[in-house]
Amino acid sequence: MAVTESAEAKSKPKKAKYVGTKLSTPVTRGVDHLALVTDDMAETMKFYNDVMGMQLLHVRRVPYAPDRGQPPYDNLRHYFFGMGNDSLLAFFEYPKGLERSDRDLPGGMQHLAFHVPPDKLDEMVEHVKNQGIDVVGPVSLGGRFWSAYFYDNNGIRLELATSLAGKEFDNVESILQTEEEAREELETLFDNAEDVEHWLKLMPLVEEPLV
Numbered sequence: 478m479a480v481t482e483s484a485e486a487k488s489k490p491k492k493a494k495y496v497g498t499k500l501s502t503p504v505t506r507g508v509d510h511l512a513l514v515t516d517d518m519a520e521t522m523k524f525y526n527d528v529m530g531m532q533l534l535h536v537r538r539v540p541y542a543p544d545r546g547q548p549p550y551d552n553l554r555h556y557f558f559g560m561g562n563d564s565l566l567a568f569f570e571y572p573k574g575l576e577r578s579d580r581d582l583p584g585g586m587q588h589l590a591f592h593v594p595p596d597k598l599d600e601m602v603e604h605v606k607n608q609g610i611d612v613v614g615p616v617s618l619g620g621r622f623w624s625a626y627f628y629d630n631n632g633i634r635l636e637l638a639t640s641l642a643g644k645e646f647d648n649v650e651s652i653l654q655t656e657e658e659a660r661e662e663l664e665t666l667f668d669n670a671e672d673v674e675h676w677l678k679l680m681p682l683v684e685e686p687l688v
């Protein structure tokens with residue numbers, strides 16, 4: 478049974494006053510877990526095991542904890558899969574019959590992209606297609622970026638992403654830009670040259686385009 482959530486908890490996030498950072502590298506190490514919502518755990522287990530090759534690692538129930546934004550239902554299933562590189566993909570199983578979420582609204586998750594090494598992309602796309610799933614691509618996103626798109630059993634939009642740069646760059650390294658490339662875009666965001674320079678100074682720019 479649904480637990481009523483306060484209007485305050487559902488309202489827009491409050492604006493924080495940022496005070497800058499002295500950190501030069503993130504303290505965070507990638508994704509610990511993503512927590513998504515399904516209304517059919519058994520089907521989701523089949524999808525993520527059979528299609529995505531992700532192993533089921535942990536199955537549990539969670540109580541409703543009103544003070545920290547937990548799902549507004551008590552005793553929900555919460556199952557975890559390994560998505561590679563020590564990261565976890567988790568699902569809550571909400572009751573059936575709820576309205577679908579809209580990936581194209583602010584605060585929504587438009588899609589979830591998994592990185593695939595370049596030499597595995599075609600094989601993975603073939604594998605997904607062989608499960609009877611419609612796949613768009615791989616399509617070129619410009620330059621070295623190639624991606625294939627499809628939907629999971631919950632209607633969540635998934636992407637297989639790779640960089641065909643001729644060698645396996647690290648994911649971060651593969652998206653670095655020259656100052657010129659970054660400046661051209663940032664000048665469309667800020668009227669103020671100071672803001673553009675501020676952000677350019679914080680970016681790890683490269684001398685030459687990677688490809």
Ligand SMILES: [Fe+2]
Pocket residue numbers: 588590636
């Ligand atoms: Fe993407």
